[in-house]
Amino acid sequence: MSTAAILKKNSKLFLPVLSMSIFLAIWQVLHWIIGGEFLPSPYQVYLEAMRMFSIKIGGNSVWMHIYYSLRRVILAYLLGAATGLPLGMYMGWNRTFDKVVKPVFEVLRPIPPIAWIPIAILWFGIGEGPKIFICYVGAFVIFVLNSYTGMRYTDPLLIAAARTYGATRRQQLFNVAIPASMPSVFAGVQNALSMSWMCVLAAELVGAREGVGYLIIQGMDMYKPPMIMVGMIIIGIIGASLAVILRRFERVVCPWRRDLT
């Protein structure tokens, strides 16, 4: 087989590997240019990662830190879904309710989750409370917005069609509007997870004793740039993995979405 043919056959793997290699090469070059204290080399980061995974930091292994962060995210996320989705959907479905709730929501929405940290600490003390709350706020807003949009912009033709079959308002809601808003809801599901994950780091940076954010703070306190970078890379990999899992999940739940396949 010619080189071109071999490349074509493994093309799915080839391009990502190529782009990764280019990325690492650029990193290495920058390391040489900028200097070791500011930008550790890829190899140094790799060594540091090996070290970190074999010891305990602040009393917990790296896996435990990852677990703590994930736990916060998932709790906040599920709470956000349980409260945000029904609220957004009902706002999208019921015009009167929308008119009443919208002004309040529009004012609260632009407040970034991070701005809630001080008041969260005031309310929940320093512990799991504020961290979960911050993640919750981030996820909640996204869930509301996406389910609202999905509901509001359901194709009116489909609702008209359902009416001609004698569907009651309730039947229209459950049989047409909710399924029709699923694609939008799923976009929200993914965005909310990314948002939660980003928020947990912010929350952990302000007083935590475990979590991936804590690892980064430790790296900063101990003046170990490689440690900071390992922390960042862990964050990136977990964030990406969560996104992939969700996309798989969506393909199962929404098989009619041809643009996903």
Add this chain to the structure above:
Amino acid sequence: MTTKEDYAREKKVKVSVTDLTKCYDELLVLDDINFDIYDGEMLCIVGPTGCGKTTFLNTLARFIPATKGEILVDGVPSNPRCHNIAFVFQEISSVPWLSVEDNIRFGLKIKKLPADEIERRVEAMLELVGLKPFRRNFPQELSSSMEQRVVIARNFALNPDLLLMDEPYGQLDIKLRYYLEDELIRIWNELKSTVLFVTHNIEEAVYLGQRILVLSNKPAKIKEEIIVDLPRPRKFDDPAFVKIREHVTESIRWW
């Protein structure tokens, strides 16, 4: 009934297509298509649904590369830089942020024609399609038939070597279709352009075409060539018209 030899006698070949083939991986869509388009001719292409008419047009217009085969315009291989092949799509493709007259100017500006020539052509086209009173309106302000006329004016203003039309009247109501088809014939007569009109509608093909090429089902080949030598304006209830229409329908049916 005019024979093919009689028909071709007085005419010059404008576009020559030889061995046109198109494969998508394993799927053969166009299979060794050979035909000529004569200068100033109105040629219609019909075929069964899904036979690859759009692929055929796209290959001809060079939007997609052919797997094999040659397209010669005036004896020279077709080259978008020196040859003018204009395309009217099924979906109305007027530029929404330009007024009617700017839409017509659009193609001419791209071809970098001298300014006074551009103005002369814009005026002539506005007059020809009857859109002079609407020259400063925007396409969204017009009805879909008027929008389609803007696109036609824009394409004809370029004085193209070949005008390719892909079922431009598909979604319009039937009386409007007849009206636009009459208008197309009028403009075509005025400007003596070479037009290739692809359609699913057999009656439209018989109404418009001097010659009809029938494509077979996938992989598409030229199945039959039919000369339509009826006088214009043609009438759908004229027995001779009906006869040709039935002939074409039969030809498409038996793939």
Add this chain to the structure above:
Amino acid sequence: MAQRPNIKIECRNVSKSFVTEQYTINVLDDISLQVEENEFLVVLGPGQSGKTTLLNCMAGIIMPDAGQILLDGKTITGPGPDRGVVFQQYALFPWKTVMDNVSFGLYIKGVGKSKRNEVAQKYIDLVGLQGFETSYPHQLSGGMKQRVGLARAWANGPEVLLMDEPFGALDAQTRYAMEKETLSIWEKDKRTVVFVTNNVEEAIYLGDRVIVLSCMPGRIKSQYPIDIPKPREYTDPRFLEMRRKISDDTELSL
């Protein structure tokens, strides 16, 4: 003495306008018509003649400004399963399979699963989509989607079938095939049909009677009973004569 025909659905002095700041359009102006039971009525009109508005009023999706619409003598007040609609843009539920789409009406009525699947299957077979029961709409061509639309409306057993330019988005050849199929389904499962179109050929092929609407204001211009026996031939001389007559009578909307 001929038996008095049974009027299934009728419009009495129906009017509807659309009002904007600059002008008022009389989309429908004092329309009165009667459709007999099991009649195939075609409403023919050019582009903006208000024929879709008329159909939507009959379906109950919108309410007329004046006049009433009666089904079996009773005024209608909204949409309902007694009037089934086939839409031009199909309006299929993309998250449902063909089988679930077709059985939708029965599902809303509360019919049990096995019974409604049985009925749905009958209509899926009738429109020639056997084998596609578990497919999703996005996997089907335009013609197939509309066949699902037909099956769905028909399977619900409505008193009147309202069809809003159902083949308008299809290419000419698929359209002819669908016209033929609609006629054959109607012959097997007779029902009152009101069919809206802008295509004269289609109108004459399908209709027992063709009503021509004028444009702005939308009024009934003329009526043509079509006496040619079905199934009809598009190139039959009587067909063409009818076509010439009606074509000359319709307006051109530029």
